Amino acid sequence: MSKIINIAYWEFTERVKRKYFIISTLLTPLFLIALGYFSGVVNLSTDEKPQMIGLYNYSEIPFANFQIAFDNVQLPNNQPKYILVDVTKDVINNDGNIAILENYVESQNLAAVVIVKSDSINNVSSTLITKYPKSHNEILLLEAILNQAKYLSNEVYESIKITQSPTSEIFEHKTEAELVNQFYDSFVLLILLLASILFSGGLFVRGLAEEKSNRIIEILLSSCKVNDILLGKILGLSLLGLFQILIWILLGYTFLSNYIFINNADFLTLQIIFFLLGYLFYTSVFVGLGSLVNSEYDSQQLTTNISIFLLVPIILALQIIEYPNSILAVTLSFFPLTSAPVMLLRFNTSVIPDWQIITAILSLLFFTGLFIFITSKIFGKGLLLFGEKSPYTKLLKWITSKNE
């Protein structure tokens, strides 16, 4: 165990001191700030108009409180985001028929109707009726507004949660500004994940190529078991990634908190889980395939090949954000090479069914375990390949062979 820790410590400390690591760790947030600035400029330049929201208020909270809370939210162009209309009298006799309410929303040219009801013990429930389902971010915003209205009254209520109707998304209608915001929010985490994987993975593979080309690996192999080296390197690389992410989180909270984290607070835990699982999966890929490289050129080629898979979510990002529950988005969520980045994109833009989250987590765990198993098979043999041009052809033989 002490050898694993020694190797992990070495891998971590030697890479964390490298200029490449320090520069990449600092440059990535700068890139994101630039992207955020661009996003803000686009946002301001879009001609977003106030939305008419109908309030069906069947609670003890006065309409005026809702009015104040809704008026507090403004668009970047300083216009109010919502214009609140009291529709309580108009829909009082509809018996909660969703279809009729949807027709009502459309006939009155409303963006939505918010139904607020309180029961005998003053618990308040709220249902949002829209023709097109609202994004998760906007639901959070509306909940915040309703809770603000609640605090303005003297009554004591539980926190208000909104149930959206219809719950199934037929078509998500998003404004350009919404798309730009969601694109940026989602992209921040995606870029951080990809940057983290590629920077630390690239450093690792280059280090392994150096160890092989100057035969340091022989001294390591004569001092430790292959699996000790494998685990030590995975642990060191994981620590390196976590350290980099920690720096970014601290920088993010310090400089970018308004852009990134506030809207995503509810999903932060799940996002971190997918971030870590994605990082661990790609770490195992880098360690396994990294053992096959012999030179700086090989290591660059490998990093390029892996980054092709990571580019898929970037290329499809806009489509995934606009249609987060499309077959493409859901399928890519379960495919291990794209699962983590795609899920990070989807979290900000849609309510993801629990079964999809669980399946994606299980898929990532399974394939990470599988890849570590495969890596343990090829790592030792790959380390002793010096100068062979295409060891990839031997992979299947190694994987299916019994351990010696």
Add this chain to the structure above:
Amino acid sequence: MLSINNLTKRFGKTLAINNISFNVDSGNIFGVLGPNGAGKSTILRSILNIIQPNSGEILIDSLPHNKFNSDKIGYLPEDRGLYQRSRVDDVLKYFGKLKSLSKSDVNNKIEFWSNKFELQHQLSKYVYELSKGNQQKVQFLISIIHDPDILILDEPFTGFDPINQKLILEIIKDFESRGKIILLSTHMLELAEKFCSEIILINEGEKIISGNLSEIKSNYNSSKYLVEFTGDTESLNSSEMIHELNFENGKLKLTAESTTRSSQLLNFLISKGEVSHFQKLEPSLTDIFFDSINKVKQTEQ
């Protein structure tokens, strides 16, 4: 004791070593000798458990080699290299700790050996800032920093100047005197015969000869002579007894035909002139190596 029994290793269709066996006792320097590509490094890597032989057995103190504590083995690979962008003291600490040395032990050893190798002012430098010779010293230091019971050195003198070769040799001799097992491979046969007590000579993966070096030499029938001769040297060239004739520092160095006896040769020389010095030369390892290979080839034909 280190025992190698019937070791065979193939790389694909290539037979790297074939049925190699030898024993190395404590307090001995054992030479694994042969030309480049003979299979020397394959034997060393098999002992170190870096590669797995196809057949055969390696025992260290009666234990299978993969059960033996690797912390008691020091290894200097043939191809040298270090972490170029790391500090020298960090590299030494890393490998010392990998051999299970405590932090204080590592620091003490680094201080002792860096003084011995005159590296004390290089410790805080990055490896790439060191001269090639100093990098070689650091690498050698890595192999001995934990005072191993078994020292395996692959071409240990390559890249060292004569002064440092002497220093390395002194350290190896010190390990020998302290009862350690020392196994070294080299293709520099002249150098090896100066300090190896036992050897195995291999070529193309096959054992040519093995055993105690003195016994090997005494059993070998040398046909080389050093002669101080004044007389008709032209007539010597035409003799059937003499295979090869060279002048070296005013003396004749000649190789007799294998069937020629010393007394026959001396009588022949006296008949042709005045002989003031006649000495049968001890065979060098290089002589033995080439002769042995020739014999193997002749047998195969």
